[in-house]
Amino acid sequence: MRRRVGLAALDRRAQDSQTRSTHGATLRRTHQSELTTQLSVFQAALSTFSTQYSSEIRQNPKFRSEFARMCTTIGIDPLAASSNRPKEKGGSIWSELLGTQVNDFYFELAVKIVEVCRDTRSKNGGLISVSEVQSTLLKKDQSTGGGGTGLQISEDDIIRSVECLKPLGSGFEVIKIGKTNMIRSVPKELNRDQAKVLEVIQVLGFVTIGVLVDNLGWIAPRAQAVVDDLMAEAYLWVDEQEGETSYWAPCSL
Amino acid sequence: MANLKDKSALPAYYPEFYTFPPFYTRQPNAASWSSQLSQWRSFILAYCRAHKLWRLNLADTMETDLFYNKSINRKLPLPTIREVVDDLVKSSNAEWLSSEKSIAYIYWRTPEDFASQIYSWIDETGQKGTVLTLLELTEGDNTTQQEWYGMDQTMLVKCLNVLVKKGQAQVFSVGDDKGVKVW
Amino acid sequence: MANLKDKSALPAYYPEFYTFPPFYTRQPNAASWSSQLSQWRSFILAYCRAHKLWRLNLADTMETDLFYNKSINRKLPLPTIREVVDDLVKSSNAEWLSSEKSIAYIYWRTPEDFASQIYSWIDETGQKGTVLTLLELTEGDNTTQQEWYGMDQTMLVKCLNVLVKKGQAQVFSVGDDKGVKVW
Amino acid sequence: MAFRRIDLTPALRPLLLPSETLLFVQDAVGLYEGRYKVPNFQNGSAYLTTHRVCFVNNDEPRKFSVALELKDVERFELYIPFFQNGFLKSSPKITLYLRPSNPSLLDSRDRSTSRSPTYSPIPTPPRSSTPLQSAALNRQWICPICTFPNPFPSNFGHLAPIPPCLTCGVKPNRSILDAIVNSHTPAKHQNGISDDSILQAGIQRSKNACPRCTFENDQALRNCEMCGEVLSSHPIDDPSVARPSPSRDESPAPRYLGSVPAGEQIDCVKLSFRGGGEKPFHEKLKGAMVQRKWLLDQAPAVPAITSGAANLTLDPRESEASPRTPAPTERIVGVRGLERQNLALRMNNQRAIAGAFEDLEALMSRAKEIIALAENFATQLADNPSLANSDAREALSQSAAMLSLRPTDFTVTKDQISSSSSLSLYHAELARSIADFLADDTRSILKKEGGAITLVDLWAVYNRARGIELISPSDLESAAKLFDKLQLPVRLRQFKSGLLVIQERNKTDEKVAKSVVAWLDELSDLETRDTIADNKWGKSVLAKDAAEKFGWSIAVAIEELEMVEERGELVRDTSFEGVRWWKSPWYISE
Structure with missing residues (x-):
């Protein structure tokens, strides 16, 4: 059909766009309503689930980590919202399932981790193993009447708490040295050589320049430079009472 | 080497780093030294209290458990001991008997x-x-x-x-x- | 310890900041680094000239007066030495002998x-x-x-x-x- | 008229009375007197508290912030126009009908500070004397027994019972209170009608004598030097006080805020909600009117139980209230309470949870579907923006927030989510409450941290103080980002290493750099010879020393020193002893 020129074409085009926009509007409206209905359906399912299993989620570490793992896989961050944020103010529905306790559990755990890292900073330079944090928290728990059989704080809980600190630009980072998870509470990253030296220390318990040269094939000055840097950051302590000077790491004590 | 962590055999007031070899070397790094110093300070006060020591004769105690950990064969050198006691004096927890700093009163209670x-x-x-x-x-x-x-x-x-x-x-x-x- | 004030003990070609501890730390700030770099460049050239050194073996000279000031116990770390020599190479005042950059010709005169x-x-x-x-x-x-x-x-x-x-x-x-x- | 001007906290929020708690906040609200719009009060936030309805205008909040006592309200109505998005878009309103108190009974408890002719807005008080003191000062009676300056309760009047003294609990006799009330505002009685009219009769008062302690202050002073009592307005004929003309053409009978034709009797006030939120506001108002908390003022100070839901604010006032009440109950519910709850949970035995995992799996898969739905809805909106009207975007961001989707993997951008009004209002209120928490002098957190605290430490301290319902790190981050927009007295700053720090607004880099360099010079001048190396090049310092000197935490000290280094004024000396800082000999100050 030859394109009609002139006024007829003009209003034809207007008409087309008109229909298209109304069509688009209806599509959007149906889509929107479907989304909201689905949300409310999901919310109902959630509340039934929470009445049944909420206690599990709150105090069983295995369940908690399984729930958190699934959330991350489908892109949900239940810890994003404060536990007391009312729904109409952008609170998340997960608080119903988790209840303020679980959010508070992770946040309170994170508060305690921040405090432990800060207290031990001068001792270990700001690098501490997750297991040591766990044992310190349990010891503290006992001393504050926690009865020692504390809500089992698993390493996974600790790692997740530290992860949720990320938005605070805190420089709190979970890094892996060798096989153990460590928490670094100082902004400065470890370069490859430094991490390697700490790894060796984890295996042997200490390190000397000779050991580094033999095992890693580094030339002595390079090894010395790396060790001096680690000393400057207070990650290593020096021991000069037995033959060759040896370097130990309080964080892998 | 005895397992570094197993401190259960030692009395409670022993410092956490008692079996950590570098604990007996004066750390050059300022942050490490501040933590080492505070551990040694509290260890000396607690040790004297437990053993009812009123005076600390540096020469004698050099060989005792206080400054010498036989199991890992580490000893805190004399100059470092003096440095720690000087710090105790500064916070009036100790007082040198004489100027050549060989014996000091330890006020584990003021x-x-x-x-x-x-x-x-x-x-x-x-x-x-x-x-x-x-x-x-x-x-x-x-x-x-x-x-x-x-x-x-x-x-x-x-x-x-x-x-x-x-x-x-x-x-x-x-x-x-x-x-x-x-x- | 030689009194640092009177630098006469040190040969004339020693840089003015030879006794300034930060001189031995690679300064992150660009302006400070540029003046630090130029001082180290001229020091290496002058040192080699005075000692008639045609080649600079980094590992050996690390412990010599060139890179290690015993009196203030500071030494220029290896990576920084490399950085300075690289700069000399750029201005064709030096040339690496081999790729692993451990020895370099120093052209204190082109x-x-x-x-x-x-x-x-x-x-x-x-x-x-x-x-x-x-x-x-x-x-x-x-x-x-x-x-x-x-x-x-x-x-x-x-x-x-x-x-x-x-x-x-x-x-x-x-x-x-x-x-x-x-x- | 019942509207009275009120003071604001440093964070531009209404200053609450000791026993008053905030119930609800709603922005995009306008004020009407009767049928007339009140100029300058058309775009601000309405704060509903247990005692009052306060209104803070967005622009020039200090000048345009007023409050209406709930006890003056007889009844109230919620009016929702029939066709909301019709041509004549009128927004829903709440009308407050005032108690027909007879006009002659002049509102003697005028709380607004007497208006001085020089119509200068109250300069934001320097940090040291926070508005807390200035507000409490201007309305006090001295208890004859223990001479404790008690604040007048908000509802004091001829009919209300006499308030007991807060410390010794003895009730003064009425004559003392009336004497204080009458002596305080002699000027008004003389001219009878309006309280803030500036046409005071030219009564010759002795040169600016203070009503309470009769100390003769200097002419220009507004608060008595001796006892800080607010001085009554200056005699008019003082030539030195230039009277700017603008205050003259204020409406002759400024009984009302806005311009109301003379002679018309206004008996109601309207709040128009242009940004929604009228229903929750209405509910909370109903609750407040039923509880009538202001009647409790006479009763001995009931321990202020922090009401749960919307009460975000950790209001400094609460911390003042708690010392008087018996051991604050909420402390036990706090972090130690959580520890005790852990104990109770631990006693719980381990039930078989295999079933739970399958159900969890099912739940999660359904959640995945919804997320997929939301995602393609978002892409649909993104593709043809013409369709995306405001309520579609609102529904989208609402659902994203409810599912608390991680903004990174979800197409709706982070700011789109936080643009939804309810979310950003939540963050704005959180930001203000944190600013007050930091500015609160009893805790002096910022002072103790040397004027700067890392965001992590602030988060830990703030949550420790809250004890329960802890706030999430991402909420704190979004709140901190609003500090600048809300011109709060603190600002968020990011250091080179990525460390986030909260700092007093007036602390600039130059000032910190100058004070650090000055400190180094001072140390070198002391010519201490502890190490030989020091004397030729001046003294060197460690981060630890700087932290001690300026009261910073180690993390902040390192960042500040690196900042000065970045400016070229410091050089570093790394050895295994750690990093030492020296004044840079190469620095040539521009």
Whole structure:
């Protein structure tokens, strides 16, 4: 059909766009309503689930980590919202399932981790193993009447708490040295050589320049430079009472 | 090497780093040294308290458990010990006997605390107003339970001087011995 | 300890900041680093010149006065030394012997300068047109006063190549040694 | 008229009375007197508290912030126009009908500070004397027994019972209170009608004598030097006080805020909600009117139980209230309470949870579907923006927030989510409450940390103080980002290493740099010879020393020193002893 020129074409085009926009509007409206209905359906399912299993989620570490793992896989961050944020103010529905306790559990755990890292900073330079944090928290728990059989704080809980600190630009980072998870509470990253030296220390318990040269094939000055840097950051302590000077790491004590 | 972590065999007041070899080398890094210093300070005070040591003779104690960990064959060198005791002196937890810094009084409890303890003990035992010789106080059989039992004479005088300054006591010499009257 | 104030104890060519501890730390700030770099560049060149060092073996010199100031116990770390030498290479004042950057030629005087010096010396001593072995040039008893006395063979060849390129000389091998003819 | 001007906290929020708690906040609200719009009060936030309805205008909040006592309200109505998005878009309104108190009974408890002719807005008080003191000062009676300056309760009047003294609990007799009330505002009685009319009769008062302690202050002073009592307005004929003309053409009978034709009797006030939120506001208002908390003022101070839901604010006032009440109950519910709850949970035995995992799996898969739905809805909106009207975007961001989707993997951008009004209002209120928490002098957190605290430490301290219902790190981060927009007295700053720090607004880099360099010079001048190296190049310092000197934490000290280094004024000296800082000999100050 030859394109009609002139006024007829003009209003034809207007008409087309008109229909298209109304069509688009209806599509959007149906889509929107479907989304909201689905949300409310999901919310109902959630509340039934929470009445049944909420206690599990709150105090069983295995369940908690399984729930958190699934959330991350489908892109949900239940810890994003404060536990007391009312729904109409952008609170998340997960608080119903988790209840303020679980959010508070992770946040309170994170508060305690921040405090432990800060207290031990001068001792270990700001690098501490997750297991040591766990044992310190349990010891503290006992001393504050926690009865020692504390809500089992698993390493996974600790790692997740530290992860949720990320938005605070805190420089709190979970890094892996060798096989153990460590928490670094100082902004400065470890370069490859430094991490390697700490790894060796984890295996042997200490390190000397000779050991580094033999095992890693580094030339002595390079090894010395790396060790001096680690000393400057207070990650290593020096021991000069037995033959060759040896370097130990309080964080892998 | 004994497992570094297993400190269960050691008494509670031993520092966490007692079996950590570098603990016996004065750390050059400022942050590490501040944590090392504070651990050594509290260890010395706790050790003296546990062993009722009023004076710390550096030479003698060099070989004791305080400064020498036989299991890992590590010893805190003398200059570092002096540095720690100097720090204790700064916070008035210690006092050098003489300038060549070989023996020091260790106040694991400050003279003021001792003074008030002695005062309340004398008060309870109703010996206010009576004259007591210093020996009675430190070696008398009825003070065996007190914390200051066996305290060094010169140190005892220091504590009593606190009471004198407060006007609650008077120290005077009885023959070649010394006596005190508390009211 | 030598009194630092009077730097007279140190040779003149030592940099002004030789006793300034931060001089031995690679400054992250660009402005500070540029002045630090230029001071280290001139120090290395002057040091090699004074000690007639043709090659700089980083590992060996790490412990010498060049990079290690014993009096304030500070030494320039290896990576920073490399960075300075790289900068020298850029301005063709140095050349790495091999890729792993452990030894470098230091041209405290550029090959061109040496070439013209050698040329004018040969000219003055009227030995133009005669064949001279490289050893004669560097270890001959009549070149002891010359700056290039004791120069490294490979480096001497580099300087003579300058003359060859300018067509003023010809290098050829004499038995297992090398000779040069200048005209 | 019942509207009275009120003071604001440093964070531009209404200053609450000791026993008053905030119930609800709603922005995009306008004020009407009767049928007339009140100029300058058309775009601000309405704060509903247990005692009052306060209104803070967005622009020039200090000048345009008023409050209406709930006890003056007889009844109230919620009016929602029938066709909301019709042509004549009128927004829903809440009308407050005022108690027909007879006009002659002049509102003697005028709380607004007497208006001085020089119509200068109250300069934001320097940090040291926070508005807390200035507000409490101007309305006090001295208890004859223990001479404790008690604040007048908000509802004091001829009919209300006499308030007991807060410390000794003895009730003064009425004559003392009336004497204080009458002596305080002599000027008003003379001219009878309006309280803030500036046409005071030219009564010759002795040169600026203070009503309470009769100390003769200087002419220009507004608060008495001796006892800080607010001085009554200056005699008019003081030549030195230039009277700017603008205050003259204020409406002759400024009984109302806005311009109301003379002679018309206004008996109601309207709040128009242009940004929604009228229903929750209405509910909370109903609750407040039923509870009538202001009647409790006479009763002995009931321990202020922090009401749960919307009460975000950790209001400094609460911390003042708690010392008087018996051991604050909420402390036990706090972090130690959580520890005790852990104990109770631990006693719980381990039930078989295999079933739970399958159900969890099912739940999660359904959640995945919804997320997929939301995602393609978002892409649909993104593709043809023409369709995306405001309520579609609102529904989208609402659902994203409810599912608390991670903004990074979800197409709706982070700011789109936080643009939904309810979310950003939540963050704005959180930001203000944190600013007050930091500015609160009893805790002096910022002072103790040397004027700067890392965001992590602030988060830990703030949550420790809250004890329960802890706030999430991402909420704190979004709140901190609003500090600048809300011109709060603190600002968020990011250091080179990525460390986030909260700092007093007036602390600039130059000032910190100058003070650090000055400190180094001072140390070098002391010519201490502890190490030889020091004397030629001046003294060097460690981060630890700087932290001690300026009261910073180690993390902040390192960042500040690196900042000065970045400016070229410091150089570093790294050895295994750690990093030492020296004044840079290479620095040539521009």
